Amino acid sequence: MSDYGGGGDDDYDGGMNDTFDEPLPEDEDPGYDLLNGEQQGEEGQTAGTGAMDVDREPVDLGVVEQQRQPNKERITTRYLTKYERARILGTRALQISMNAPVLVPLDGESDPLQIAIKELAQKKIPLVIRRYLPDGSFEDWSVSELIVE
Incomplete structure (x- = not known):
């Protein structure tokens, strides 16, 4: 038997099904009214209109505004x-590979x-590290301020 048709078995009819369901008229289709917003829902509201309830108060999603911690009140190490270190070195190496000015001989x-790595050892990397705190605030540390071991 061949994968491309042929093969001697002629009982395959091509997968066509000649029996079709007749579509219901618009007035007899049970889902037509609901989809077009013509059916009443609970409490007399029209179902499916997608209208917003204007009388309700907007919901606060609890978005916390981030606040910067003053440098004198830092709590992180x-x-x-x-x-x-890995992120700083990777970011700075990418900048240098894209022809950023090198700050060490x-x-x-x-x-x-x-x-x-040489720039980090001499604390000459011009990047700032932002450390986020659990209360939604953050601290900005310059690489030159941090202790590198």
């Missing part, structure tokens, strides 16, 4: 975490990641 370095 002064140490650069390994996750922040190169000394023959050409690898953007090695240049970023």
